[in-house]
Amino acid sequence: MKIAIASGKGGTGKTTLSTNLAAYISETISNDSNGQVVLVDLDVEEPNSGLFIKGNILKDEYKYRATPVWDSNKCTLCGECKTVCNFNAIAQLPNTILIFSELCHSCFACSELCPEQALPMVDKRMGVLKHYQQAGNLPNNDKLTFIESRLDIGEISAVPLIKQTIDYVENNFSDEIIKIFDSPPGTSCPVIETIKDADFVILVTEPTPFGLHDLKLAVETVKELGREFAIVINRYGIGDNGVEQYCLENNIQIIGKIPNMRQAASLYSQGELLYDKIPAIKEQLVLIYQAINRINR
Amino acid sequence: MNIIFAVQNNDGWDSIISLKYGRAKGFFCYSQETDELTYYSNEENQNAGHGAGINAAQIAINQKASVVITGGSMGPKAFEVLNKANIKMFTQAGEVSVLVAYSNFKDNKYNQVLASDK
Amino acid sequence: MKNKEIVVISGKGGTGKTSVTASLAFLAGNEAVIADCDVDAADMHLLLMPDLAHSEEFFSGQTASINNALCTNCGLCQSICRFKAISNSNDNYVINKIDCEGCGYCARICPSGAIKMEDSHTGSLHISNSRMNNTLVHAELQIAAENSGKLVTKVRQEAKRIAKETNTEYIIIDGSPGIGCPVVASITGTSFVVIVTEPTVSGYHDLSRISELVKKFNIKMGCVINKSDLNTQLTYQIKEFLISNNIELLTVLPYDNVFTKAITAGKTVVEYATKSVIESNLAKCWDKIKIGVQ
Numbered sequence: 001m002k003i004a005i006a007s008g009k010g011g012t013g014k015t016t017l018s019t020n021l022a023a024y025i026s027e028t029i030s031n032d033s034n035g036q037v038v039l040v041d042l043d044v045e046e047p048n049s050g051l052f053i054k055g056n057i058l059k060d061e062y063k064y065r066a067t068p069v070w071d072s073n074k075c076t077l078c079g080e081c082k083t084v085c086n087f088n089a090i091a092q093l094p095n096t097i098l099i100f101s102e103l104c105h106s107c108f109a110c111s112e113l114c115p116e117q118a119l120p121m122v123d124k125r126m127g128v129l130k131h132y133q134q135a136g137n138l139p140n141n142d143k144l145t146f147i148e149s150r151l152d153i154g155e156i157s158a159v160p161l162i163k164q165t166i167d168y169v170e171n172n173f174s175d176e177i178i179k180i181f182d183s184p185p186g187t188s189c190p191v192i193e194t195i196k197d198a199d200f201v202i203l204v205t206e207p208t209p210f211g212l213h214d215l216k217l218a219v220e221t222v223k224e225l226g227r228e229f230a231i232v233i234n235r236y237g238i239g240d241n242g243v244e245q246y247c248l249e250n251n252i253q254i255i256g257k258i259p260n261m262r263q264a265a266s267l268y269s270q271g272e273l274l275y276d277k278i279p280a281i282k283e284q285l286v287l288i289y290q291a292i293n294r295i296n297r
Numbered sequence: 298m299n300i301i302f303a304v305q306n307n308d309g310w311d312s313i314i315s316l317k318y319g320r321a322k323g324f325f326c327y328s329q330e331t332d333e334l335t336y337y338s339n340e341e342n343q344n345a346g347h348g349a350g351i352n353a354a355q356i357a358i359n360q361k362a363s364v365v366i367t368g369g370s371m372g373p374k375a376f377e378v379l380n381k382a383n384i385k386m387f388t389q390a391g392e393v394s395v396l397v398a399y400s401n402f403k404d405n406k407y408n409q410v411l412a413s414d415k
Numbered sequence: 416m417k418n419k420e421i422v423v424i425s426g427k428g429g430t431g432k433t434s435v436t437a438s439l440a441f442l443a444g445n446e447a448v449i450a451d452c453d454v455d456a457a458d459m460h461l462l463l464m465p466d467l468a469h470s471e472e473f474f475s476g477q478t479a480s481i482n483n484a485l486c487t488n489c490g491l492c493q494s495i496c497r498f499k500a501i502s503n504s505n506d507n508y509v510i511n512k513i514d515c516e517g518c519g520y521c522a523r524i525c526p527s528g529a530i531k532m533e534d535s536h537t538g539s540l541h542i543s544n545s546r547m548n549n550t551l552v553h554a555e556l557q558i559a560a561e562n563s564g565k566l567v568t569k570v571r572q573e574a575k576r577i578a579k580e581t582n583t584e585y586i587i588i589d590g591s592p593g594i595g596c597p598v599v600a601s602i603t604g605t606s607f608v609v610i611v612t613e614p615t616v617s618g619y620h621d622l623s624r625i626s627e628l629v630k631k632f633n634i635k636m637g638c639v640i641n642k643s644d645l646n647t648q649l650t651y652q653i654k655e656f657l658i659s660n661n662i663e664l665l666t667v668l669p670y671d672n673v674f675t676k677a678i679t680a681g682k683t684v685v686e687y688a689t690k691s692v693i694e695s696n697l698a699k700c701w702d703k704i705k706i707g708v709q
Contacts, residue, residue, distance in 0.1 A: 009456050010592045011429015015617070045593045046427060046624065051616045082355065086477065086519040086532075088348025091355055093382045100374060103348045107497050107518030153628065156347065156563075156596055185428050185592065186455035188562040192513060208678050210433065214456045221558045225513070238675040262645075265670065269615035269646040345475075347563055347596075 004198035008214025010185035013234035018182035019052040023136045024285045026144035043184040044151040055135030064123035067101040074118035081110035127151045127161045158190040187221040201229040208239035232256040255291035256284045298363040310396040316369035319350035326360045350375030376413035419708045420605040424590035426621030431641040432611045436589040437462040437683040442701045447585035450574035451553035452567045465543030474534040477517040485529035492521035564600030614649035637663040642670035666700040
């Protein structure tokens with residue numbers, strides 16, 4: 001069961017919701033031995049969930065993507081590789097083929113179309129995946145696992161790392177286990193990769209004109225991908241009722257309204273989870289979890 | 298030798314030098330041997346996501362240029378390709394005509410760049 | 416006229432970057448051209464209320480499409496596509512435009528020439544007159560578009576062109592979030608980078624990441640600490656960080672719901688909270704920035 005937590009605008013509270021929801025659910029699920037929650041931080045450019053959720057590191061592995069390398073012995077300088085590369089990642093000098101792997105999209109065209117097999121594909125490091133067990137507030141809590149992926153600075157695309165992280169999670173955890181994906185902000189490729197196969201998308205917004213404007217873009221995106229979704233309003237109480245009006249007019253369900261509280265902001269600033277200290281927030285997580293359970297799997 | 302000028306328009310010797318190299322509108326290649334000035338459009342690079350500089354540098358290589366002259370800075374990728382192809386680069390020529398740029402070049406008014414200046 | 420491009424970034428979203436940028440746009444008035452480079456979630460227009468004087472479509476990269484009349488259903492395209500963008504139902508091969516990376520491999524190897532590559536419509540760019548007596552250049556990305564930074568570069572180029580034509584001294588850029596290509600495209604070649612941060616562990620974490628990136632470009636940096644009284648200890652730590660990293664502390668703003676009230680009323684905070692500490696701090700901030708770009 002994959003739940004993606006996304007938003008149009010940055011800073012609305014995706015990570016706040018992801019971390020608190022994951023921790024809350026892990027403490028609530030019955031002592032069924034299969035009961036588990038996996039929190040996955042897919043905001044690979046700026047992963048922040050790890051500031052709030054700590055655990056015991058189980059695995060720490062580099063992630064790679066395939067890029068070509070030039071075999072000068074086999075190359076006849078025919079230039080076919082330069083012609084087929086649609087990303088300008090290959091330059092043909094008088095006696096050399098130059099490859100710009102940071103521009104390579106790993107399509108394999110040059111490698112497979114080279115008549116001399118002079119461009120074998122090799123792995124290039126793009127980031128790091130870390131797998132934490134017994135994560136969260138409660139000691140020895142086996143119910144919460146935390147996976148964080150971090151993109152190397154200089155890497156052009158977050159998409160391959162997000163994809164590989166999701167594959168890792170699917171290979172290591174069975175379908176019934178609840179997986180919460182903390183998405184990157186916005187609506188471009190990395191977000192699409194994160195949410196496109198989610199069973200349910202929760203869009204987090206703030207009740208202001210900025211929040212509403214970006215929420216509409218996010219809603220359009222989620223609908224385009226045919227995902228089931230609902231809204232959680234964070235910092236409820238500020239701004240205006242524009243978001244609520246919009247949801248009403250468009251038959252969009254609001255499954256949680258997390259109240260605006262200075263105490264919450266203050267705890268957040270210190271890297272603390274909120275639900276165990278603020279009952280009003282825990283109440284909202286209860287409602288959100290109930291909504292999740294109602295989804296047809 | 299052959300000299301490449303990055304330009305904003307296709308107007309022969311009156312063309313204005315481009316401040317951009319990778320996404321220049323086009324390039325003129327001047328052959329000192331034959332006194333011919335030939336235009337090459339850089340149209341396909343206008344839409345490139347990344348790597349326009351690499352492709353633009355490729356044009357210079359394909360024309361067997363020894364020198365490239367551009368009006369603004371040279372980005373790191375274009376620099377790398379041209380440098381490895383032993384093509385000399387002269388940047389910051391400003392928005393002058395190709396005629397003026399060539400004249401300035403012959404009078405040694407331009408400094409060769411030895412590192413990307415972007 | 417010397418380049419006086421000022422970019423406002425934050426690393427992390429939600430620190431108040433757009434609120435600060437809009438306030439600077441108001442304070443600058445016709446002394447600046449404004450560029451909204453946060454193309455994935457462009458919001459400046461909500462406060463600047465531009466009149467959309469001119470729009471143009473923007474293309475970047477390509478997408479494949481299959482002409483079923485020519486297709487012989489050999490399936491070769493599907494077998495080589497690394498992005499799982501080609502599917503078939505009842506021998507009708509179709510390209511999923513959202514997954515298509517635009518590499519062109521399928522088009523090259525199709526034995527019947529049934530696959531064509533077309534330029535992708537990535538977004539739209541607008542040049543408008545804002546209500547603050549300045550020009551706003553802004554854009555938005557299409558959904559699922561690749562944000563390579565190219566549209567950001569285009570927005571900046573237009574802003575520069577307009578500033579030159581109108582002899583406008585400053586360009587104020589609302590930058591992209593994160594640390595990837597769009598941010599790099601936002602900051603490269605500018606004269607001053609303003610980082611808006613907040614005293615939270617996330618804010619501090621992203622401040623150090625983003626300032627590392629900016630250092631590589633050797634551009635002068637200044638910092639605005641927003642919501643400063645939310646966590647005085649972290650505000651203090653951030654101030655120490657700024658000193659040790661040669662980043663000018665431009666100003667400090669309090670955690671105050673007047674920011675939200677202002678946005679909700681469609682105003683920048685300097686218009687809404689006149690004669691307040693916030694207003695005078697932002698005015699001083701703008702003065703410091705103007706000195707900083709000399």
